[in-house]
Amino acid sequence: MxxxxxxxxxxxxxxxxxSTCGPNDRLIARGVKPEDIPAYNDEVYKNYPADEKGPGGxxxxxxxxxxxxxxxxxxxxxxxxxxxxxxxACNGFGLHRGFLPMxxxxxxxxxxxxDREKMIGHFAPGIDxxxxxxxxxxxxxGAGGKIGxxxxxxxxxxxxxxxxxxxxxxxxxxxAKGAMFEAGDGHAGQGNGEVDITxxxxxxxxxxxxxxxxxxxxxxxxxxxxxxxxxxGFSPDLKEATEHALRDMIDFLVEKxxxxxxxxxxxxxxxxxxxxxxxxxxxxxxxAMCPKxxxxxxxxx
Numbered sequence: 146m147x148x149x150x151x152x153x154x155x156x157x158x159x160x161x162x163x164s165t166c167g168p169n170d171r172l173i174a175r176g177v178k179p180e181d182i183p184a185y186n187d188e189v190y191k192n193y194p195a196d197e198k199g200p201g202g203x204x205x206x207x208x209x210x211x212x213x214x215x216x217x218x219x220x221x222x223x224x225x226x227x228x229x230x231x232x233x234a235c236n237g238f239g240l241h242r243g244f245l246p247m248x249x250x251x252x253x254x255x256x257x258x259x260d261r262e263k264m265i266g267h268f269a270p271g272i273d274x275x276x277x278x279x280x281x282x283x284x285x286x287g288a289g290g291k292i293g294x295x296x297x298x299x300x301x302x303x304x305x306x307x308x309x310x311x312x313x314x315x316x317x318x319x320x321a322k323g324a325m326f327e328a329g330d331g332h333a334g335q336g337n338g339e340v341d342i343t344x345x346x347x348x349x350x351x352x353x354x355x356x357x358x359x360x361x362x363x364x365x366x367x368x369x370x371x372x373x374x375x376x377x378g379f380s381p382d383l384k385e386a387t388e389h390a391l392r393d394m395i396d397f398l399v400e401k402x403x404x405x406x407x408x409x410x411x412x413x414x415x416x417x418x419x420x421x422x423x424x425x426x427x428x429x430x431x432x433a434m435c436p437k438x439x440x441x442x443x444x445x446x
Contacts, residue, residue, distance in 0.1 A: 146290050148210035148323060154357040156211075157225065162280070162329040163189060163204040165346045166235035175256050181232050183348050203294040203303065203330050205282060210323030211355045219361040220285060220324045222315040226352035227278045232259050234266060234333045234345035244340040244424045257345055259333055266333055266345055274334055278349055281305045281330030286321040296427040297379045301366040304377065305344065305423040306432055307335045313370045318363040326355065339423040365393050374401075374435040379428040386431040387419060394433040402440070412439075 152158055161183075166172055168190040169182050190200055214220055237254030240246075258267045259276065266274040284302035286292060297304040301317045309315060317324070331349030368375040376397055378389025394417055398409035416439050422430030 146208065146286060146325060148208050148325060149206075151210040151212055151323070152355060154211055154213045154355060157352060157354040158209060159350060159352045160206050160209075160328050161185065161230070161350050162206045162331050162348065164231070164235065164331055164348045165202055165204070165343065168200075172235075172256075175235070175254065177233055177256055183230050186348070203282060205294060205327040205329035207327030208286065208323075208325035209327070209355075210325055211357055212323065213357040213359070214319045214324035215322055215359075216288065216320055217360055217362075218319040218324075219358040219363045220317045220319050220326065221356040221358060222283065222317065222326065223354040223356070224280075224309060224311055224313050224315065224351065225354055226350075227280070227311040228350045229259060229261050229276065229278050229331075229333055230348035230350055232261060233257065234259055234347040236341070236343050236345060238341035238343065242425070243342045244338070249341075257333075259345075259347065274345070276333045276345075277307060277310050278331065278333050278347070279307055279310045279335075280328045280349060280351060281332050281335075281344065283309070283315060283317075283328045284326070285317050285319060286323075286325035288320040290321060297423075297430055298428055299365055299379075303330060303426050304366070304379075304430055305330075305332070305335065305339050305426065306368070306375075306377070306430070307332070307337060307344075307422075308370055308373070308375060308432065308434070309368060310370075313368055316358075316363060316367045316369075318366070319357075324355075324357075326353075328353070337423075338421050339425055342425040364396075365389060367393070367397065368432075372437055374437065376433045376435075377422070377430060378432075379430050381428055383421070383424075383429050383431070386429050390419060390431040390433045394435060398435070
């Protein structure tokens with residue numbers, strides 16, 4: 146797997162990404178104005194390499210190699226800016242897909258107009274949704290190189306974690322030389338669970354700063370927002386995913402806040418929220434949210 150770009154630890158990169166809404170003709174048939182579709186959408190759908198089977202559901206931008214990154218390191222991804230590049234988003238579900246496939250055994254889709262000045266999505270008359278854009282997929286290569294784009298796991302990937310907005314930091318364990326970071330699956334907003342299998346899918350441009358932490362032990366991706374510490378777990382089984390997220394939160398509190406495991410377990414019960422990230426990507430996700438403001442000035446920050 147050859148990188149599209151090689152940078153160094155400390156470098157900042159701006160990345161354009163496609164939506165999962167499909168090619169121009171499909172969008173135009175749904176009522177999108179041709180001039181509202183970013184020019185590079187048609188270009189990518191028409192000019193993919195001849196030896197590839199063609200764009201799939203996730204068109205990801207990358208990979209970006211960070212020269213210093215090696216297996217056993219941790220890649221810090223500072224999400225400095227997330228910009229919405231189109232005045233629309235799409236949402237849809239398909240036959241045999243989503244969390245309730247037997248109750249919705251057909252396909253439906255809709256275009257959601259986006260007001261990027263007011264940061265509102267007009268879902269329907271009388272229903273406006275505040276926009277919180279984030280990348281549904283951000284991740285690195287697996288130990289064997291290429292890895293599927295559907296299931297999130299230790300490499301991060303298709304996490305669909307709506308907390309990872311502009312101003313947050315993602316930490317990913319590195320499994321391959323160069324880390325090979327990718328981003329895509331842009332969302333203008335989403336509910337926890339992403340139950341019909343799509344969010345407000347749209348085109349995003351992200352600005353990321355990469356920092357390599359040498360020989361730091363990390364099992365699962367972690368994140369930090371201005372208000373919370375976040376741990377994550379992924380598994381085909383929701384109970385197991387929850388256990389992964391909770392155990393990693395306990396480990397975080399022991400390692401970073403110097404708590405005993407007993408105290409960390411109790412604090413997780415009284416102050417930490419366990420949220421379902423998504424339910425529809427093969428591996429389901431759970432993230433644990435620990436508020437920063439519970440740690441007072443006398444505690445270790």
